[in-house]
Amino acid sequence: MKDLHGKEVVQSEFLKNFPDTRYMGSKRKLLPDLHKIFSQLEFTSALDAFSGTSSVSYLLKSMGKAVDTNDYLRFNYYTAKAIIENSKYKLSDEEVNEIIKFNPDKDxxxxxxxxxxYYSKLECRWLDSAMxxxxxxxxxxxxxxxxxxxCRACIKKRPRGIFTYTGMRYDDGxxxxxxxxxxHxxxxxKMLNASVLKTNETCKAHNQDIMGFKKTNxxxxxxxxxxxxLKSDNEYSRRYHFLEGLVSYWDHVEINRxxxxxxxxxxxxxxxxxxxIVTAFEELFDRFEKSALVLSYSSNCFPDAATIKSLIKNSGREVELIKIDYVYSVGTHSHKKDNQSNKVKEYVFLGL
Ligand SMILES: C[S@@+](CC[C@H](N)C(=O)[O-])C[C@H]1O[C@@H](n2cnc3c(N)ncnc32)[C@H](O)[C@@H]1O
Incomplete structure (x- = not known):
C-alpha cells in the first residue's frame, strides 16, 4: 500500500483485505500514514473511540493489537462486530442464498x-424480505x-451514498x-468474509456515546x-439515518414524520x-487520562489546532503535531474534487 505521497510503505499484508468504503470521514486513505505513526508507539491495547467504518481498528487489529471499537451508530457497530470482534465466522454461499431469496412472510x-x-418499491420489498x-x-x-x-449494498445503490435527499437526482449513470x-x-x-482475521488478541465492539464509556484502561x-x-454540519445520522434504522428494522429509532x-x-x-465541543474534548482527554492519545483532526475545524494543542497539554500530556496533505474525496463534497477549498491539512496529534 502507498502513502499519500505515492511512497510504498511497509504494511501488514492483511490491510489489503479491508473493504473499500464510501463513508464521510473514513480514514482508509490515511491508513499508511497512521500505520507509520502507530508503528513508532509501544502499546498492546487500544480503543478506536469513534470507529465509523472500522478502518483504523482493522489496521490496529492487523498490527496484532487488542483493539476495542466504539461508535454510537448501530450500523457501524455491526461492521465492527463483523470484522473486528469476529475472528472466525463467515457467511457461506448457502446462507447468502437463504438471505437473498424472496420471503413471502416478510413484513x-x-x-x-x-x-x-431512496429505492424503488420492488427494491424496498426486497429489503423487507432480506431483513x-x-x-x-x-x-x-x-x-x-x-x-x-x-448497509454496504444500500450505500452502493444510492447516488452519493447518503440519505439527506429523496429521489434519484444525483444519478450519474x-x-x-x-x-x-x-x-451488491x-x-x-465476499469482501467482509475475506477480511475476517484471526489474531492472538481479543477485540470487542461497543455501541454507545463515548462520553459515557466506562472502560478506560x-x-x-x-x-x-x-x-x-462553522460552515457545515458534521452530523452522521442525518446522512445515514436509513442504514441506522434498517439494522434494527427501525426498532431503536423513531421516524420524525x-x-x-x-x-x-x-x-x-x-x-x-x-x-x-471544547468541553467534549476536555472531558474525553480526562476520562482516558492514563492512555496515550492519537487524535485525527483537520485544519478547517473548530476549535483550531492551537486550542486542541493546549487542551492536550492541559490534560498533562506532551503534544506532537503531525501534518498530512489531504484532499477530501468523500461525502457531500466529492463532486468538487478539484476544488482547492477541499484541500486541507489532515492533522494527527500525539498526546503522550
Ligand atoms: C470521523 S467518523 C470516524 C471515521 C472512522 N475513523 C473511519 O475510518 O471510518 C466519526 C464517527 O464518530 C461517531 N460519533 C459521533 N459522535 C459520537 C459519540 N458521541 N460517541 C460515539 N461515536 C460518535 C459517528 O457515528 C462517526 O461514525
Whole structure:
C-alpha cells in the first residue's frame, strides 16, 4: 500500500483485505500514514473511540493489537462486530442464498414507508424480505456480517451514498446504480468474509456515546471525532439515518414524520455543537487520562489546532503535531474534487 505521497510503505499484508468504503470521514486513505505513526508507539491495547467504518481498528487489529471499537451508530457497530470482534465466522454461499431469496412472510414496513424515497418499491420489498431472512441467523457474528453487507449494498445503490435527499437526482449513470441490491449484497459478503482475521488478541465492539464509556484502561486511544466546522454540519445520522434504522428494522429509532426524508431526530452528541465541543474534548482527554492519545483532526475545524494543542497539554500530556496533505474525496463534497477549498491539512496529534 502507498502513502499519500505515492511512497510504498511497509504494511501488514492483511490491510489489503479491508473493504473499500464510501463513508464521510473514513480514514482508509490515511491508513499508511497512521500505520507509520502507530508503528513508532509501544502499546498492546487500544480503543478506536469513534470507529465509523472500522478502518483504523482493522489496521490496529492487523498490527496484532487488542483493539476495542466504539461508535454510537448501530450500523457501524455491526461492521465492527463483523470484522473486528469476529475472528472466525463467515457467511457461506448457502446462507447468502437463504438471505437473498424472496420471503413471502416478510413484513412490509420498508415498502410502506420508503418506496421511491431512496429505492424503488420492488427494491424496498426486497429489503423487507432480506431483513426478515436475516432474523433467522442465530450466530451473532454471521448476523453482523449480513447486516453490515446489507448497509454496504444500500450505500452502493444510492447516488452519493447518503440519505439527506429523496429521489434519484444525483444519478450519474454509475455502474453501481444499475447493479441489483442482491448482487451488491453478495459482493459485500465476499469482501467482509475475506477480511475476517484471526489474531492472538481479543477485540470487542461497543455501541454507545463515548462520553459515557466506562472502560478506560487502554494503553492508547485513537480519536477520530466528527470534524466540527462553522460552515457545515458534521452530523452522521442525518446522512445515514436509513442504514441506522434498517439494522434494527427501525426498532431503536423513531421516524420524525414531519421530515421528507423520514429521518429520526439526531442523537445527542457534545461533538456537534460549537458551545459544547471544547468541553467534549476536555472531558474525553480526562476520562482516558492514563492512555496515550492519537487524535485525527483537520485544519478547517473548530476549535483550531492551537486550542486542541493546549487542551492536550492541559490534560498533562506532551503534544506532537503531525501534518498530512489531504484532499477530501468523500461525502457531500466529492463532486468538487478539484476544488482547492477541499484541500486541507489532515492533522494527527500525539498526546503522550
Ligand atoms: C470521523 S467518523 C470516524 C471515521 C472512522 N475513523 C473511519 O475510518 O471510518 C466519526 C464517527 O464518530 C461517531 N460519533 C459521533 N459522535 C459520537 C459519540 N458521541 N460517541 C460515539 N461515536 C460518535 C459517528 O457515528 C462517526 O461514525
Amino acid at each position: 412490509n414496513f420498508i415498502e410502506k414507508e420508503f418506496s421511491d424515497l 426478515a431472512n436475516i432474523q433467522f441467523i442465530t450466530n451473532p457474528y454471521k448476523k453482523a456480517i449480513a447486516l453490515s453487507a446489507l 454509475r455502474k453501481d446504480l444499475k447493479i441489483e441490491l442482491a448482487d 449484497f453478495s459482493e459485500a459478503v 487502554y494503553d492508547l486511544i485513537y480519536l477520530d471525532p466528527p470534524y466540527f466546522s 414531519s421530515t421528507k426524508t423520514k429521518k429520526f431526530d439526531r442523537p445527542d452528541s457534545l461533538f456537534t455543537s460549537k458551545n459544547t
